[in-house]
Amino acid sequence: MHSFERLVRKMSMQIKDPREQDIFCSLLTRKDGMQELAEKYGLSAKELASMYERSVDCLLYTSPSP
Numbered sequence: 411m412h413s414f415e416r417l418v419r420k421m422s423m424q425i426k427d428p429r430e431q432d433i434f435c436s437l438l439t440r441k442d443g444m445q446e447l448a449e450k451y452g453l454s455a456k457e458l459a460s461m462y463e464r465s466v467d468c469l470l471y472t473s474p475s476p
Contacts, residue, residue, distance in 0.1 A: 415439050424472050425465050433458065434465040 418438045422431040429451055436442040442450070448458045 421469055422465075424469055426468075430461050430465045430468075433461055437462055 415435075418435050422434050425431045425434055433447055433451070436447055437444070444455055444458055447453075448455055451458070453461070
């Protein structure tokens, strides 16, 4: 696993929902695309984007300040 992938996995630990963790990691590491993830989880592209946005918000508002 590359350093970036390890960092993304570590960041995703702040996300409580396992599906949201997988979506966050997959999109950031380009492991899977939007269409593949939407099919995998039975979501529309809009639902998937909302889930990803919630994950990013979670990380932005729970991360400690430098």
